[in-house]
Amino acid sequence: MEGADRRLSTLARHLQTSAAGHENATITCSPTSSSSSSGDHSIFANILPAPEDPILDPRGAVFVTVAYNKDPSPVKLNLGVGAYRTEEGKPLVLNVVRRAEQLLVNDRSRVKEYLPIVGFADFNKLSAKLILGADSSPAIKGNLVTTVQCLSGTGSLRVGAEFLAKHYYQRTIYIPNPTWGNHTKIFNLAGLAVKTYRYYDPLTRGLNIQGLLEDLGSAPSGAILLLHACAHNPTGVDPTLEQWEQIRRLIRSKSLLPFFDSAYQGFASGSLDGDAQSVRMFVGDGGECFIAQSYAKNMGLYGERVGALSIVCRTADVASRVESQLKLVIRPMYSSPPIHGASIVSAILKDRNLYNEWTLELKAMADRIITMRKQLFDALCARGTPGDWSHIIKQIGMFTFTGLSTKQVMFMTKEYHIYLTSDGRISMAGLSSRTVPHLADAIHAAVTTIV
């Protein structure tokens, strides 16, 4: 015990000395401190709250949900959260997922052994087919793709980023401005330099294609380029197919490396093939690319953390060497991925009936969101709300980037108990026919009160 005490006070002295040199550090207590509150004896007493702390990150969805939970108002509405809700405002477990789980439970031959490092082989094959196209993809036919099961979209991006940081000569990744908040952190932590390219034009509330092409045109040859496959988060603005073709030609002519983030396949338009068109264009030209897939939104498997990273190579031999190196990236991170979620996905993707049922349920989710867009647009028109709100029906996917200012958002929260991120992003999936009028009233009041 005495030895342990000595080690503790040495550690405390060390922590105090290093924290003292840190401008912003506030040492509240240490194990050797004589004050008497209960945190005093923690060796972590000098740890500062992380920036993700809701109070320090008032723009984010976490802050929004914390504030929403504290609000006692019966009309409160949370439009910050990026998860699907039913008309009744409830989370949804797809019927097809329940059926697949039942099949798994009934199958007594199933065991809970470790999966291989790269995950469930069936799942990997089926995932590659889902994003690249069942039989038509030359990349699949030629064994040019290596796919590894990862921890949802985030984990797939991270494994891809770690691989690139270790094996690719270019260490800079360009991400769109704006983009999903986690992108910068994922790539930075893997050791890549993150730069942005122009994407959204606040004036048109659409794509800044000119700025995008200029920025990609001046990126160094070989740079990595993060692209949202569809339903860009947070703006809901996607390039048209013609614009994708322009982007593709530029990327290939400059030998940039596309890294697709596909978090919303099927969830955007209701069509799995439609939402994969951008990716398939790039794979169709025979060039290399990375694809991170998530089953969080399109199968509602948020908490199961199911996803896949595919790397499309130019030859089967390279693909197999890439896979061998991916194993070395994955092994020290989490050893091997979890079995349950990937088994659900595989069961659905390989059975024609379950697959068809899934596509119907997926389309129903996408359609509900599209209907919410139409209802909100109509409600604003009916109120004569100043401004052009057509972007609400033009944008695609889970989110609408409303164009509301931070002050207008704060007004809506204070006066109408409506919670959204301060950049004006609304999760359309959180709306229902019942709550649209309340939101339209709030937007109308915000834009007519705060100009």
Ligand SMILES: Cc1ncc(COP(=O)(O)O)c(C=O)c1O
């Ligand atoms: C653009 C984008 N990429 C990736 C993800 C990752 O999600 P998950 O890790 O839950 O699959 C999200 C989730 O919101 C997203 O919006």
